[in-house]
Amino acid sequence: MIASALQSIRSQIPQDVEIVAVSKFHPVSSLMEAYQAGQRSFGESRPQEFAAKVPQMPSDVRWHFIGHLQTNKLKLVLPYVTMVQSVDSLHLLEAISRWGQANGRRTDVLLELHLGAEETKQGFSEEEILDIVTRPEASFPGVRIRGLMGMATNTDDESLIEADFARIQALFKQISGACLDQLSIGMSGDWPIALRHGATMVRIGTSIFGPREY
Numbered sequence: 001m002i003a004s005a006l007q008s009i010r011s012q013i014p015q016d017v018e019i020v021a022v023s024k025f026h027p028v029s030s031l032m033e034a035y036q037a038g039q040r041s042f043g044e045s046r047p048q049e050f051a052a053k054v055p056q057m058p059s060d061v062r063w064h065f066i067g068h069l070q071t072n073k074l075k076l077v078l079p080y081v082t083m084v085q086s087v088d089s090l091h092l093l094e095a096i097s098r099w100g101q102a103n104g105r106r107t108d109v110l111l112e113l114h115l116g117a118e119e120t121k122q123g124f125s126e127e128e129i130l131d132i133v134t135r136p137e138a139s140f141p142g143v144r145i146r147g148l149m150g151m152a153t154n155t156d157d158e159s160l161i162e163a164d165f166a167r168i169q170a171l172f173k174q175i176s177g178a179c180l181d182q183l184s185i186g187m188s189g190d191w192p193i194a195l196r197h198g199a200t201m202v203r204i205g206t207s208i209f210g211p212r213e214y
Contacts (some may be wrong), residue, residue, distance in 0.1 A: 100142020
């Protein structure tokens with residue numbers, strides 16, 4: 001089932017768009033089924049669960065952390081992650097950078113734009129992102145800012161989703177360049193809309209793995 005789901009999704013998504021299989025809450029056996037079907041990028045959002053899965057998976061997996069990351073959990077995530085997609089505050093960005101300096105590493109990150117209408121969502125405003133990306137590179141020596149991440153409003157109204165993705169695409173065009181080249185938008189319910197708005201990564205969970213098992 002997982003292999004056929006991946007095959008179907010890949011047939012609809014351009015080859016230059018990276019599929020991040022959102023594997024949070026799913027067992028390693030399901031991740032391995034996806035891996036054996038050729039999937040290499042996986043997204044996790046809980047540090048303890050992530051740290052437990054890493055040693056059980058092959059070493060060539062590209063791990064993306066996609067949930068809210070508390071600074072006291074960095075040591076569970078940063079040694080193993082390929083990219084932190086969900087940098088949602090200056091405090092977290094600076095903490096990741098300090099960890100990188102202390103450990104001789106630069107971590108690829110995306111800045112999360114607060115898109116949806118829900119007040120509880122984390123993220124930066126457009127103005128805050130513009131301020132960060134125009135600072136000298138030396139301001140954050142332990143990270144490499146690669147682009148933007150966002151989630152559309154949780155709604156069945158496609159016009160609202162279109163508007164959210166258009167907003168982040170406009171900001172991405174404003175800041176994109178040689179290094180700022182990644183736009184992570186779109187999930188199982190809205191990735192076709194995200195593709196129309198320039199997504200370079202889509203985060204797909206339920207459509208690959210089915211409903212969460214725990």
